[in-house]
Amino acid sequence: MTSKKPPRPNQTDQDPNRLAPDTLDLNNLDPDKLDPDTLDPNIPDPNNLAPDKLDPEKLDPDNQTQVQSEGDLPQGPNHVAIIMDGNGRWAQARGLSRSEGHKAGAEPVRAVLKAAHRLGVRYLTLYTFSTENWGRSKEEIDNLFELLVSYIDSETMELLSSGVRLKAMGDLDRLPREAQKALIEAEKLTGVNSALTLTLALSYGSRAELIDAARKLAHLAKNGQLDPDSIDENEFAQRMWSSGMPEPDLLIRTGGDKRLSNFLLWQLAYSELYFTETLWPDFSEKDFLAAVSDFHRRQRRFGRTD
Secondary structure, three states, rough: OOOOOOOOOOOOOOOOEEEEEEEOOOOOOOOOHOOOOHHOOOOOOOHHHOOOOOOHHOOOOOHHOOOOHHOOOOHHHHHEEEEEOOHHHHHOEEEOOHHHHHHOHHHHHHHHHHHHHHHHOOOOEEEEEEEHHHHHHHHHHHHHHHHHHHHHHHHHHHHHHOOOEEEEEHHHHHHHHHHHHHHHEEEHHOOOOOEEEEEEEEEEEEHHHHHHHHHHHHHHHHHHOOHHHOHHHHHHHOOOOOOOOOOOOEEEEOOOOOOOOOHHHHHHHHOOOOOOOOHHHHHOHHHHHHHHHHHHHOOOOOOOOO
């Protein structure tokens, strides 16, 4: 199902008068007035799809034919984060422009979201645009945000009917005006959902997030609203952009590089890391299942003994 609203005007240039999210009027989008006929009554409960025990062999990437029914699917990690890397290299290998690579990267998002929903994953966080990405050419940046707005316009109603809630985190006031408006409208519409939360990390950098949290705590302490001695991990985490979201159980990075690239440095302290050579546009549901299978083979100790 796709949105029936008319397409947005082409407004991809960054507006010098960027509009911060807290200045936008959201009152014209009331979730309580949504038409219930747009919601799919047959949305499965993700908690009913996962067996009590997992046979990792059934999810071996070379033996996918054994996965024949939803009863064979494993319990997904509660929170999966993904660094979607390799769009440019994928395009270059095919003699295409980088924009074509970014466009091809939309399909794996759909495939992974579908697979995550089936496995009972409750949170899926995608590293969509980093603070470092602002150093790319204006043409590429404009193209990326045009694709983002197009994706939101075409997918919001599908997310709504599938029980998926869309959120964004990062230094969002740096985004182009049209992208901000599209995100806030989609967040408002899908805010009624709770089966799975899809978070897009946009204009996101973990160091910037940590500095922002520290500044918030410093201001509270300076104004006498917070005792500095009371600051602990929980107090700090509540001031971060990811506040309210559990720490990832599994991080997947495509494209072959084995680094975090300033993504969720605080939150990934005890996450399992999975690296694959597969470039993001080639990443499929089968690849996602392989990563989840690998996750279930690991023993998580969190610094403790067996």
